[in-house]
Amino acid sequence: MLGITGGVIISAAFFGALLMTVLTYTWRLGTHANRQVLLTVLMLLAILSITGCAHDDQWTRADTALYVTYVGTLAYDGHTTAEIRHYPCLEEAGDIAKHALGSQPSASGTWQYMGTLAISNYLIARALPSKWRKVWLVGNAYGHGNAAYNNDKLFDKGC
Numbered sequence: 001m002l003g004i005t006g007g008v009i010i011s012a013a014f015f016g017a018l019l020m021t022v023l024t025y026t027w028r029l030g031t032h033a034n035r036q037v038l039l040t041v042l043m044l045l046a047i048l049s050i051t052g053c054a055h056d057d058q059w060t061r062a063d064t065a066l067y068v069t070y071v072g073t074l075a076y077d078g079h080t081t082a083e084i085r086h087y088p089c090l091e092e093a094g095d096i097a098k099h100a101l102g103s104q105p106s107a108s109g110t111w112q113y114m115g116t117l118a119i120s121n122y123l124i125a126r127a128l129p130s131k132w133r134k135v136w137l138v139g140n141a142y143g144h145g146n147a148a149y150n151n152d153k154l155f156d157k158g159c
Helices: 003-026 034-053 061-086 095-101 107-127 130-157
Strands: none
Touching: 003 107, 061 130, 095 107, 107 130
16 A cells, blocks of 8 residues: 555656656746746645655556566667758658657657657656556557657658
8 A cells, every 4th residue: 555655746747757757748838828827726736746646556567568568669769869860851840849859750759759758657657546547558559659750750751
């Protein structure tokens, strides 16, 4: 069982990961109003994460298998995203990756981004109840697998 201290630590880790991910995009939004709305939403999420949804679900072997699958698709997405820089006529197609990494992502930027995602998604998955953990990990694995597939289609077109 996690207990109250473990629940608070996981809630704080969840909020920290969420904050780190969102702040990456916040300051690039441009307008003060967008930043204010985003910061208000973050504050509400912080309050909910600290006060809500404590659980004592254990991390299982199935969760480990799903997380390894997620990291595999994340690594493949990272590889294909980093390769775009070798093709001057190609650009990153994903809206989030393009916003965070630019249209010609560097290898170091890509792998820092992917590493941050791997760690933050583990913390988020660990904080979620078992039922939602599976949804979170499968959804993220699908998203990154789809992004890698789309990157591969870009390479097939060539320059």
